[in-house]
Amino acid sequence: MYMGGAFPRSESERYYPLNDKKGNFIANICLGSRKDFRNAVVAARKAFDGWAARSAYNRGQILYRIAEMMEGRKDQLVAELVKEGSSPKAAQKEAETAIDRVVYFAGWTDKYQQVFGNVNPVASSHFNFSNPEPTGVVSVIAPQNESLLGFVQTIIPIIAGGNVVVVQASEMKPLATLTFCEILHSSDVPGGVVNVITGKTKELASHFSSHMDVNAVVFCEDDSSLKKLIQENASLNVKGVVHRQVKDYYSDENENPYLILDLQEIKTTWHPVGI
Amino acid sequence: MLKEFDLKKDIKLDFTSGWSYDPAPESTDHVHIKDQYDHFIGGKFVAPQGGQYFDTTNPANEKKLASVAMGCDKDVDAAVKAARTAYDKYWSKMSPRDRGRYIYRIARMIQERAREFAVIETLDGGKPIRESRDVDVPLVAAYFFYYAGWADKLQYAFPGGNPKPLGVAGQIIPWNFPLLMAAWKIAPALATGNTVVLKPAETTPLTSLKLAEIIQEADLPPGVVNIVTGAGDTGASIVNHPNVDKIAFTGSTNVGKIIQKSIAGTNKKLTLELGGKAANIIFDDATIDQAVEGIINGIFFNQGHVCCAGSRLFVQEGVADIIRDKLIDRMQSLIVGDPMDKNTDIGAINSKEQLGTIQRYLEIGLNEGNEIYQTKCDLPDKGYWCCPTLVANVSQSSRLVQEEIFGPVLTIQTFRTPEEVLEKANNTPYGLSGGVWTDKGSKIFNMTNKVRAGVMWANTFNKFDPTSPFGGYKESGLGREGGLHGLYPYLKF
Numbered sequence: 014m015y016m017g018g019a020f021p022r023s024e025s026e027r028y029y030p031l032n033d034k035k036g037n038f039i040a041n042i043c044l045g046s047r048k049d050f051r052n053a054v055v056a057a058r059k060a061f062d063g064w065a066a067r068s069a070y071n072r073g074q075i076l077y078r079i080a081e082m083m084e085g086r087k088d089q090l091v092a093e094l095v096k097e098g099s100s101p102k103a104a105q106k107e108a109e110t111a112i113d114r115v116v117y118f119a120g121w122t123d124k125y126q127q128v129f130g131n132v133n134p135v136a137s138s139h140f141n142f143s144n145p146e147p148t149g150v151v152s153v154i155a156p157q158n159e160s161l162l163g164f165v166q167t168i169i170p171i172i173a174g175g176n177v178v179v180v181q182a183s184e185m186k187p188l189a190t191l192t193f194c195e196i197l198h199s200s201d202v203p204g205g206v207v208n209v210i211t212g213k214t215k216e217l218a219s220h221f222s223s224h225m226d227v228n229a230v231v232f233c234e235d236d237s238s239l240k241k242l243i244q245e246n247a248s249l250n251v252k253g254v255v256h257r258q259v260k261d262y263y264s265d266e267n268e269n270p271y272l273i274l275d276l277q278e279i280k281t282t283w284h285p286v287g288i
Numbered sequence: 289m290l291k292e293f294d295l296k297k298d299i300k301l302d303f304t305s306g307w308s309y310d311p312a313p314e315s316t317d318h319v320h321i322k323d324q325y326d327h328f329i330g331g332k333f334v335a336p337q338g339g340q341y342f343d344t345t346n347p348a349n350e351k352k353l354a355s356v357a358m359g360c361d362k363d364v365d366a367a368v369k370a371a372r373t374a375y376d377k378y379w380s381k382m383s384p385r386d387r388g389r390y391i392y393r394i395a396r397m398i399q400e401r402a403r404e405f406a407v408i409e410t411l412d413g414g415k416p417i418r419e420s421r422d423v424d425v426p427l428v429a430a431y432f433f434y435y436a437g438w439a440d441k442l443q444y445a446f447p448g449g450n451p452k453p454l455g456v457a458g459q460i461i462p463w464n465f466p467l468l469m470a471a472w473k474i475a476p477a478l479a480t481g482n483t484v485v486l487k488p489a490e491t492t493p494l495t496s497l498k499l500a501e502i503i504q505e506a507d508l509p510p511g512v513v514n515i516v517t518g519a520g521d522t523g524a525s526i527v528n529h530p531n532v533d534k535i536a537f538t539g540s541t542n543v544g545k546i547i548q549k550s551i552a553g554t555n556k557k558l559t560l561e562l563g564g565k566a567a568n569i570i571f572d573d574a575t576i577d578q579a580v581e582g583i584i585n586g587i588f589f590n591q592g593h594v595c596c597a598g599s600r601l602f603v604q605e606g607v608a609d610i611i612r613d614k615l616i617d618r619m620q621s622l623i624v625g626d627p628m629d630k631n632t633d634i635g636a637i638n639s640k641e642q643l644g645t646i647q648r649y650l651e652i653g654l655n656e657g658n659e660i661y662q663t664k665c666d667l668p669d670k671g672y673w674c675c676p677t678l679v680a681n682v683s684q685s686s687r688l689v690q691e692e693i694f695g696p697v698l699t700i701q702t703f704r705t706p707e708e709v710l711e712k713a714n715n716t717p718y719g720l721s722g723g724v725w726t727d728k729g730s731k732i733f734n735m736t737n738k739v740r741a742g743v744m745w746a747n748t749f750n751k752f753d754p755t756s757p758f759g760g761y762k763e764s765g766l767g768r769e770g771g772l773h774g775l776y777p778y779l780k781f
Contacts, residue, residue, distance in 0.1 A: 128447060135753035143756070143757050143771065143773060242552075248547075250762070251764075251765065279757050279768050280741070280744065281756055281758070281771075282736045282744045284732070
């Protein structure tokens with residue numbers, strides 16, 4: 014798993030075997046626990062102020078660096094996607110699209126504020142402006158049927174906006190995701206900005222949605238009981254809930270800044286003029 | 289029962305002689321309040337299907353003003369049906385320009401009848417006529433004007449987006465700014481092409497019902513706006529109605545959480561404007577007299593019944609004594625009493641229940657050993673009143689610092705460094721608003737950037753405008769109302 018810039022095993026010492034389509038053993042994967050999640054939230058909270066305070070330019074540079082590092086380790090990513098069941102051709106396309114998406118959102122880090130911020134023409138003699146600020150610690154249940162591209166598409170817009178994340182990786186396809194974590198680790202992404210727990214949604218979803226130091230929760234599955242559970246738990250501390258339902262991760266619809274805006278708060282500042 | 293501060297001052301202001309004000313009551317001749325009000329559903333006033341009515345009273349004299357229909361599930365269902373029919377038949381088919389015209393017409397009619405609205409607002413809710421006349425009602429008209437203009441320009445608000453209305457919006461509003469909250473809810477909902485079922489608060493339904501009369505006169509298609517009166521159960525019935533597409537709620541954080549929980553698993557979109565506990569931060573280089581005015585306005589505006597009230601005062605140590613002394617003098621000059629008197633600064637507490645809540649907090653403060661100062665006021669015999677109150681020697685963990693009191697009660701804490709005050713200011717589950725007072729620009733931006741709250745007032749406080757988004761971080765809510773950002777919660781893309 015990836016937590017606070019380190020790669021620990023689960024404190025529970027539990028694991029699950031990962032097999033390929035034919036049932037051949039690939040690797041043992043950590044089976045993350047509630048305690049792992051809580052530790053990850055602590056690491057994320059610690060990283061939040063620093064990441065949110067990075068200049069927009071610097072966040073863009075770091076995201077672009079991620080894409081460069083992905084390019085450098087593309088063969089490994091493709092090989093893991095193949096192990097997870099992709100055809101070599103599909104794996105190649107997935108890795109390349111994932112890299113393109115990172116570049117796409119890297120470019121937004123110093124622009125979405127200009128698109129979604131305003132100077133508001135108030136009637137009194139005040140200067141008044143609104144700008145987006147990151148929501149804070151976001152827990153994310155990554156799309157479970159997807160591997161690299163689904164993971165990248167879900168978390169990159171969130172961290173591009175200055176948030177930090179604790180993510181549950183796909184239970185059945187965690188390999189490329191974990192390599193992606195190594196890429197993050199070597200791309201100047203500060204430890205704690207992205208934290209990844211491997212394990213089972215069934216076990217983790219209630220913790221992901223009920224933790225009182227998490228500000229928003231994102232999930233992707235089309236599962237009505239999961240949705241109800243997450244939305245109910247979110248009410249404990251008025252978390253924002255974002256349900257991302259993506260039909261096609263390759264479509265152009267995945268490229269827009271509203272995906273950043275979803276996890277932003279709008280702050281409005283007033284100051285008198287002329288006194 | 290309350291301890292007084294030991295004021296070690298050489299010069300004391302004398303409030304006992306010289307300046308007494310003659311009564312200056314606003315006349316009520318031009319206002320007609322009916323004995324009984326029904327629901328406004330499908331463009332008509334209709335009797336409640338349960339046959340029950342409840343009283344709404346004037347909190348300044350405890351006299352009954354009118355009986356108001358108690359909404360039951362059947363009433364809500366009728367209102368939602370009317371709203372759905374209106375959405376399908378008229379509102380979604382009308383050109384955006386024509387939708388805008390209707391909203392403009394409502395705005396103009398409110399301006400024309402501003403005085404009537406102000407008087408009823410003050411009678412029903414207890415806020416000073418000066419505020420309902422100069423703040424609430426002018427803002428109500430301004431919100432309708434602002435959103436009227438958006439109706440046919442929505443495509444320019446969302447680059448690359450293709451905004452579509454949601455359908456029927458269920459809206460539940462509080463008693464602190466009854467008509468203004470109705471405007472904050474109805475105006476953006478209509479401009480974005482939705483139809484509305486609105487429930488005003490139990491203690492302050494009259495101005496919403498007056499607005500219903502205007503909506504009827506403005507000839508809005510029947511069912512585009514429906515107003516159902518009642519208490520919590522009526523609100524719950526709106527929240528849980530399966531044919532409502534959107535819930536917008538302004539009120540307490542506790543009720544907000546219940547609402548968020550009860551719509552879990554549905555596709556209803558949600559806006560919550562909940563409680564707050566704003567830090568108002570005074571640095572030693574602030575202009576002291578302006579800051580004192582800002583503190584007063586921050587906490588005593590509308591009896592402190594303001595979710596964004598500056599209820600936690602943080603003063604830098606070097607100016608703590610002078611701020612406290614000046615504040616006490618200024619507090620003593622506030623006129624508490626008849627809300628209908630044009631000189632009144634602080635009117636009646638909205639309800640007996642709310643007065644009880646405030647008094648319970650003051651008792652907690654006394655038991656905690658805080659220093660509590662209240663001004664000396666001559667209060668009317670009848671009605672619900674609370675003199676301006678200052679609480680010092682109070683710890684960060686005190687319930688008076690941590691919880692929303694929603695009354696004219698201000699806590700004072702001191703600090704030395706910006707880091708310390710940020711730590712304290714952000715040490716709260718709320719994040720609605722905040723204030724900072726200093727003459728140094730870079731210090732302002734340092735603070736406004738780092739306080740986790742949706743609205744930051746620098747060298748000012750409690751300012752509102754239809755173009756300016758309002759809403760909270762953390763447990764203060766979800767989404768924004770006002771401004772361009774106030775359009776998002778009523779649209780899908």
